[in-house]
Amino acid sequence: MKHNQHHIACENVSxxxxxxxxxxxxxxDISLNIEPHSSLAITGSSGSGKSTLLHILSGLQKPTQGKISYGELNLYGWRTRQKRLFFRHTLGMIYQQHHLVMEMSVLQNVMLPLKIAKIKKAKAKALDMIEKVGLAQYSHYLPSMLSGGQKQRVSIARALVTNPKVVVADEPTGCLDAKTAESVSNLMFDLVKDQNATLIIATHDLDLAKRCNNHLKIINGKITK
Ligand SMILES: Nc1ncnc2c1ncn2[C@@H]1O[C@H](COP(=O)(O)OP(=O)(O)O)[C@@H](O)[C@H]1O
Ligand SMILES: [Mg+2]
Incomplete structure (x- = not known):
């Protein structure tokens, strides 16, 4: 298991x-293991370090101390090329604020990661994913013409269109009302399951956390079950 490329180990991270x-x-001094295809919720009060831990786990921020590995590969010891491939093919990110490119249509936003990764048939793949998130008739809309829930559906489509092995979501329902939050999280869980990806979510939505296989809480810099 340890050598599976998608087993994530976080060792003595500070x-x-x-x-x-x-x-x-x-x-x-946080240590944790994340099994491939599992889901993990990280909760904790605002300012407890959830986003910091997600950034560290996803290769965006080298921790002051400690090590993150994907299988036998040390995430912060990678060469630039390996890291580039990791961001393009292994990781999908969903944020609290959708972070869509406002000048681009839904279709162009969802095609973007495919174009960057030079994946073929980008348009067909993006349209397929847009249909899966229930926005087929909106593909030529600009994000400003969509509701908050629809924008978050587009960002889910953009995160999953490259078929990433690991999906990281930082407060994905944080800006949505309860009903919309539920339908957006149903969609996210369904798609992640379909694609057999690992899901790591930072949230203070306990209903969302309960749906994950594992739930860790950050209190005073330490994690508890
Ligand atoms: N780049 C930074 N420089 C200084 N302090 C930071 C930085 N990023 C986060 N912090 C601090 O670290 C703590 C945890 O932040 P964060 O990880 O965003 O928490 P959460 O996502 O749980 O709300 C906060 O006190 C925040 O102010
Ligand atoms: Mg945060």
Whole structure:
């Protein structure tokens, strides 16, 4: 299992931030394992370090100390090319704010990761994914013409269109009302399951957290079950 490329191990990770002469410890010697195809919810109060931990796990931020590995590969020891391939093919990200390109249509937004990864048949693949998120008749709309829930559906389509092995979602329902949040999270869980991906979610939505195989809470820089 350890050598599976999609087994994620976080070993003795600490993150502290400096401001002036003082330094704040946000994550304090955290170790955890994430099995392939499982789902993990990370909860904790605002400012507890959820986003920081997600960024560290997804290769966006090298921690002050500790190691992240995907299978036997050390995420922060990779060469630029390996890392580029990782971002293009292994990882899909969903944010609280949709972060869509506002000047581009739904179709163009969903095609973007395919174009960057130079994946063929980008248009057909993007249209297929747009249909899966229930927005077939909106593919030529600009994001500004869509509701919050629809925008989040587009960002789910964009995150999953490359068939990533690991999907990381930071408060994916944080800006949505309860009913919309539920339908958006149903969609996210269904698609992640279809694609057999691993899902890591930071959320303070306990209903969302309950749907995951594992649930960890960050309290004072430590994780508890
Ligand atoms: N780049 C940074 N520089 C300094 N402090 C930061 C930085 N990023 C986050 N922090 C601090 O780390 C703590 C955890 O932040 P964050 O991971 O965003 O928490 P959460 O996502 O749980 O709300 C907060 O106190 C925040 O102010
Ligand atoms: Mg956060």
């Amino acid at each position: 993150q502290s931030y400096r401001s002036g002469f003082s330094s704040t410890v946000v994550l304090d």
